[in-house]
Amino acid sequence: MTELSLRTRESFDAVMRKYADMVYRLAYARTGSTFDADDILQEVFLRYIRADKTYNDEEHRKAWLIRITVNCTRSFAASAYNRHRDLSEPDENAGAEDPALKAAETKSDVMKALLELPEKYRTAIYLFYYEDMSVAQIAKSLGTTETNVKTRLSRGRDMLKEKLKGVEFDV
Amino acid sequence: MFKEQLHTSFDSIKPAPELLDRISAMMSEEAAKPKKPIYMNAVKYGGIAAAVVIAAGATIAVVQNANNNSIGTKNTAAPTTAAVTSAAAAAETVAEIASAPETAAADDGSARAGDVFIGAYVPDDTTEMIYDYEEPSEAEAAEVYIAADNASGDAGEGGAVFFATTTAPEIYSAEADENSLSGSSDDTISLFSVQGETHKKEAAEEEIPESEAPAAAMAAPEAAEEPQYDEDYDECLESAEEEYCENYTGITPDGLAYPEAEPAAETEDRANPGTGGFDTMQFEEPFIYQFYTIPETLMKTVDGIIVEETDQWGAHYTVMGEKWREFIGMFAKPTTTPDDEDVPPASADDPPSFRDITAIDEDFNIYTFIEYFNVPDETAREALAGYLTEEQINILLTGDKASVTAEFASGYAIVKGRKIYAPLWLERYSADEWKAAGITQKDIKEKSLSQIPYLREDLQKTIIEKMNEYIK
Structure with a gap:
């Protein structure tokens, strides 16, 4: 990938393709559904193009996209439909095959355990271990304090250790 | 190690290529749209x-x-x-x-x-x-x-x-x-x-x-086609509470960052769903949406609800402030341990389910907002003008819970004084609990809850089953 311009207008498509996986995975990690992640991915990049802003550097752009993704999933969760949808209710897409969920069920205990964490722990763990973001970066992206992020990471790790007997964390 | 395992698991989670192509096409279309005609600084x-x-x-x-x-x-x-x-x-x-x-x-x-x-x-x-x-x-x-x-x-x-x-x-x-x-x-x-x-x-x-x-x-060139406003920009503005879209800071002639809310729906429409145009969900909820959607104009009457923040790059954005979190937290489901000081109180991410709400003070809404923050009547009246009808505002400001409940109840909720039982509540709770709540067969029949085409089929079915049980 060649270097992307920090001016959004000049390389929307290139930016989208560069960050699509990141946005999609984060959306998936937060919602646990690839169907929702599909919608959120579209929404994030529509907001990106509409914002048409200039970024200080690539890190700024990445953080912006992460924040928008978090906001989109939050809005999604708070939407009229999802706000009143109990977790116990069957999802309207339950009949359709969700490849990621299938993967979670059949291939990876780690993914399954992660998706079972409360959302705030899940997001922090995901950004820290998958996106290799620092505590400070996560705090900025989530609009919270570093202490909070550390707490979430710590509690998330504890929960994961409970779920995944014998798992080791390098931090 | 966890990290490697996580990577192995998540590496396979990717958007479908056709989805990316679709988004790419949408972005091209979006980019081709004329922007707002003039920006000034x-x-x-x-x-x-x-x-x-x-x-x-x-x-x-x-x-x-x-x-x-x-x-x-x-x-x-x-x-x-x-x-x-x-x-x-x-x-x-x-x-x-x-x-x-x-x-x-x-x-x-x-x-x-x-x-x-x-x-x-x-x-x-x-x-x-x-x-x-x-x-x-x-x-x-x-x-x-x-x-x-x-x-x-x-x-x-x-x-x-x-x-x-x-x-x-x-x-x-x-x-x-x-x-x-x-x-x-x-x-x-x-x-x-x-x-x-x-x-x-x-x-x-x-x-x-x-x-x-x-x-x-005076010597302007020939008029070009007027650029069209993109309505989505306004949508972005409306959803900007926690958004990071500072470029969209809207400036309206009255100085508000957000367009005025839509006027309240007509009462007769609520009572006569045959007029259409409503979200199905609305028929199942206890209150009309204007009641549980707090307009920004009302939020702005209280300092610290919507606050401006600056990120590390100096860009400004607005977020919901601590006061809002406190307010919302009062109604949140207990999803965190009480002694968990580092974890912020539950938020709008964890709202109470409408299935459980049986009174106006059990959820965040315009009534509880005004009560909680002691918004003066005149301030509230001004903030809600155009969002609610004058009659609705008058009733709201009486503070009489029964009157407010009756006024803002959705068309198919059963109102019993200060209590309200929405189809969602009826679906969740048993016939015995219906009885305990004082709901009569007449109440159910009056609402014709089993014959409302707008209700979900499974909800209707559940209510019919419970009605049969109730009659027994």
Whole structure:
């Protein structure tokens, strides 16, 4: 990938393709559904193009996209439909095959355990271990304090250790 | 190690290629849409203000430091510079660039991009000259607002800009409004959305002495097609509470960052769902949506609900403040351990389910907001005007829970004094619990809950089953 311009207008498509996986995975990690992640991915990049802003550097752009993704999933969760949808209710897409969920069920205990964490722990763990973001970066992206992020990471790790007997964390 | 395992698991989670292609197409379509026609920004230094920012179908900005006439286009797309030294120079330049085929600018104070051009004017006695002109009233204010700021954030007054477009060749003047600022500093361009109303200002000669008016404004090129507003921009504005889209800071003629809320739905529509147009979910909920959706105008009556923050890059954005979290937290489901001090209280992410709500004070809504924050009646009335009908506001402000419950109940909720039982509640709870709540067969029949085409089929089925059980 060649270097992307920090001016959004000049390389929307290139930016989208560069960050699509990141946005999609984060959306998936937060919602646990690839169907929702599909919608959120579209929404994030529509907001990106509409914002048409200039970024200080690539890190700024990445953080912006992460924040928008978090906001989109939050809005999604708070939407009229999802706000009143109990977790116990069957999802309207339950009949359709969700490849990621299938993967979670059949291939990876780690993914399954992660998706079972409360959302705030899940997001922090995901950004820290998958996106290799620092505590400070996560705090900025989530609009919270570093202490909070550390707490979430710590509690998330504890929960994961409970779920995944014998798992080791390098931090 | 966990990290490796996580990577192994998540590496396979990717969007489908066809989805990316679809998004790419959507983005191209979006990029091709005309942007809001004009963005303006003024920068004021040392008491003399003048600046021009123009954009038409593109983000092009020109900012002038009136002290030294240096002009920058920092953080903007256009390699354009301009400066203003006198009104006459501005007029001349505007005349010259009006016929320029492309984006153009000159050192004497005006610039043009596409079909919009602008001449900034800095009279020697800024204050006196500016205020000689009739300022646009709130009602008839031009749709372009000038944002101004300096490094200390105290600029904003008195920046006069005359501008004209080929589609509206009159000259308009506007005064910088420091309240309209967000996220700008002395060397950062902020793009402010232009809201709603079309230019209604009188022609320039009524306001500006002809000798001082930029002449080119009169000699505007042929009108180009008016750029269309993108309604999605406004949607973005509405959802900007926790959004990071500072570029969309909206400025409406009344100074609000958000468009006014839609008026409340007519009562007869709520009682007669045959009129259509409602979300199915609304028939299942205890209250009409206006009740549990707190309008921004009401939120803004309390300090600390919506707050501005600045990120590490100096960009501003708004978030819901701590007070809001406290308020929402009162109704949140207990998803965190009580002794968990580091974990913030549950938020709107964890609202109570409408399946459990049986009273107006069990959820966050306009009633509980007013009560919790002790919003004075008149303030609330003003904030809710246009959002609710006058009758609804009157009832709300009586504070009488039974009356408020009855007024804001959704069409199919059963109201028993201060208690309310929505179809969602009936679905969740057993027939015995219906009885315990004092719900009678007559109540159910009156609402014809088993025959409402708008209710979910499974909900209807459940209610019918419970009705049969109830009768037994």
